[in-house]
Amino acid sequence: MLIYKQKKNQGPKGNRLLISITVLGSAGPIRFVVNEEELVASVIDTALKSYAREGRLPVLGSDINDFLLYCPSARSDALSPWETIGSQEARNFMLCKKPRTGKMEDDGRSTQAITRKGSGNWKIKKGAKESKKWDPTMSKYIHF
Incomplete structure (x- = not known):
């Protein structure tokens, strides 16, 4: 007759899951x-630590507030940080950086790229004296 001993290091109760997290842009x-x-x-924190420990690229950082975890098979919106991972009944997830909004620099300009309109637009500097510019579309001089 065999007597089975219960393991002492069983850890917390509940089911354990093997999950797979794909990082956008990683191999x-x-x-x-x-x-x-x-x-x-x-889970996001553990994924970021594992990613950094493995030396993967691109470098992501360690702030969990900069990332969103998605469950591609369940829904299109990101998971709430306060949800339990088991509530999704999924094993595959996608980790993405949160989109950044245009931040303002010290001088008040946006850090986003400023596009130039056409090459035919004229710019007038503040405080400039009246001058003449040739406008090829009208075949005459324009006074500013």
Whole structure:
């Protein structure tokens, strides 16, 4: 007759899941085991640490607030950081950086690229004296 001993290091109760997280722009997914009761924010943190430990590119950083976790098979919006990872009943996820909005520099200009309109537009400097410019479309001089 055999008596089975219960393992002492069983850890927290609940099911454990092998999840796969694909990082947008990276070569392949990161795989690790998590407890199904673990929060999405904790999973993002673990994924970022594993990604950095493996020396993967592109370099992402470590701030979990800069990232969103998606479940491509379930829905199109990002998972809430306060949801449990097991609530999705999925094993594959996508980690993306949050989109950045145009921030203002010290002088008040936007850091986003400023596009130039056409080459035929004239710019007048403030405080400039009246001058003449040739306008090829009207075949005459324009006074400013």
